[in-house]
Amino acid sequence: MRHPDPNVADAPVRSDPDAPVEPRDGEDCDYCGNKRFVLDAQGNLKPCPKCDTAQRWKLASLASFSSRNAFSSKQTFVNFKTSFSGVEDETLVDCLESAEAFANNPYGRWLVIWGERGSGKSHLCAAVDNHLTQAGIPSLFITMPDLLASLREAIELQSNTEQESFTGRMNVFKTAPVLIIDDLGAETSSPWSDSVLFEILDYRYRNRLATMIATNVNPDDFDYRIASRMQDTELSTVIENAAPDYRRRPLSEKR
Numbered sequence: 629m630r631h632p633d634p635n636v637a638d639a640p641v642r643s644d645p646d647a648p649v650e651p652r653d654g655e656d657c658d659y660c661g662n663k664r665f666v667l668d669a670q671g672n673l674k675p676c677p678k679c680d681t682a683q684r685w686k687l688a689s690l691a692s693f694s695s696r697n698a699f700s701s702k703q704t705f706v707n708f709k710t711s712f713s714g715v716e717d718e719t720l721v722d723c724l725e726s727a728e729a730f731a732n733n734p735y736g737r738w739l740v741i742w743g744e745r746g747s748g749k750s751h752l753c754a755a756v757d758n759h760l761t762q763a764g765i766p767s768l769f770i771t772m773p774d775l776l777a778s779l780r781e782a783i784e785l786q787s788n789t790e791q792e793s794f795t796g797r798m799n800v801f802k803t804a805p806v807l808i809i810d811d812l813g814a815e816t817s818s819p820w821s822d823s824v825l826f827e828i829l830d831y832r833y834r835n836r837l838a839t840m841i842a843t844n845v846n847p848d849d850f851d852y853r854i855a856s857r858m859q860d861t862e863l864s865t866v867i868e869n870a871a872p873d874y875r876r877r878p879l880s881e882k883r
C-alpha cells in the first residue's frame with residue numbers, strides 16, 4: 629500500500645506470515661529469522677534468546693515510564709553503607725542482603741521494604757533497578773505518584789485521541805518483567821487510585837511476577853486485600869528498615 633505522504637517509504641506488505649521481518653535493530657539472527665520472538669513449548673511468544681533484540685526493545689520501552697534519574701543511576705549496592713563509626717547496623721545489613729538476593733533472582737518473588745524517612749529504601753530500589761538493567765533484565769522503577777500521574781495522562785490522551793492508552797499503560801505496569809514501586813502510600817489515595825493499585829498488584833500476585841515495593845507504611849496498615857498479598861510468606865519477603873535518617877547523619881559518617 630502506498631503511503632499518502634510521498635516522502636514516506638511504502639508500508640511493508642505482510643502477506644506471508646513466515647517472511648522475515650526487516651531487522652529494525654540489531655544483527656541478523658538465524659535463530660528467529662529476525663522475527664525477534666520465538667514460540668516456546670507451550671506455544672507462547674518469547675523474546676528470541678539468541679539475538680536478545682526483543683529484550684532490548686522491552687528495556688527501552690520500559691525506560692520511558694521510569695522514575696530513574698541521574699541521581700538514582702549512581703545509587704548502588706556498593707555505595708550503600710551498612711556500618712557507621714565502625715559499628716555494623718544489622719537492619720541495614722538485612723535490607724542490603726535482601727535487596728541483593730532479589731536483584732540476583734527476582735523471578736517469582738516479591739520484596740517489601742518499609743521504614744521511616746531517609747532509611748535508604750529508595751536507594752535500594754534504585755540499586756536493584758541499576759543492577760537488573762546492567763544485567764539486561766527489563767525492570768521498571770517507578771514511584772507510586774509517578775505511576776498514577778502516568779495513568780492520568782493516559783486517560784487524558786485517550787479522551788483526546790480515542791486511543792486505548794489507559795488499558796495499554798495499565799498493562800505496562802501489570803506485566804513488566806520486574807516492577808519496582810517506590811513510595812507506595814505516599815500518593816493521595818482515592819477510590820480510583822486504590823482500585824488501580826489493587827488491579828496491578830493482584831495481577832502481579834496471581835501471575836507471580838517479580839515485584840519490589842518500598843513504603844513508609846507498615847504493611848499491616850494497607851487495605852487488607854493488599855496487606856494480605858504483600859505478606860504471603862510463600863512469595864514475599866517483608867523487611868523493616870529501622871535505620872535512622874541517613875540524610876541527618878553527620879557528614880563525617882557519610883564518608
Ligand SMILES: Nc1ncnc2c1ncn2[C@@H]1O[C@H](COP(=O)(O)OP(=O)(O)OP(=O)(O)O)[C@@H](O)[C@H]1O
Pocket residue numbers: 703707708709710720743744745746747748749750751752811844874875
Ligand atoms: N545506608 C546508606 N548508605 C549510603 N547512602 C544512603 C544510605 N541510606 C540512605 N542513603 C542516602 O540518603 C539519602 C536518602 O535515602 P533514601 O532516599 O533511600 O531514603 P528513603 O528511605 O527512600 O526515604 P523517604 O521515605 O523519605 O523516601 C539518599 O541520598 C541515599 O542515597
Ligand SMILES: [Mg+2]
Pocket residue numbers: 749750751810811
Ligand atoms: Mg524514598
Ligand SMILES: [Zn+2]
Pocket residue numbers: 657658659660661662663664665676677678679680681
Ligand atoms: Zn533472534
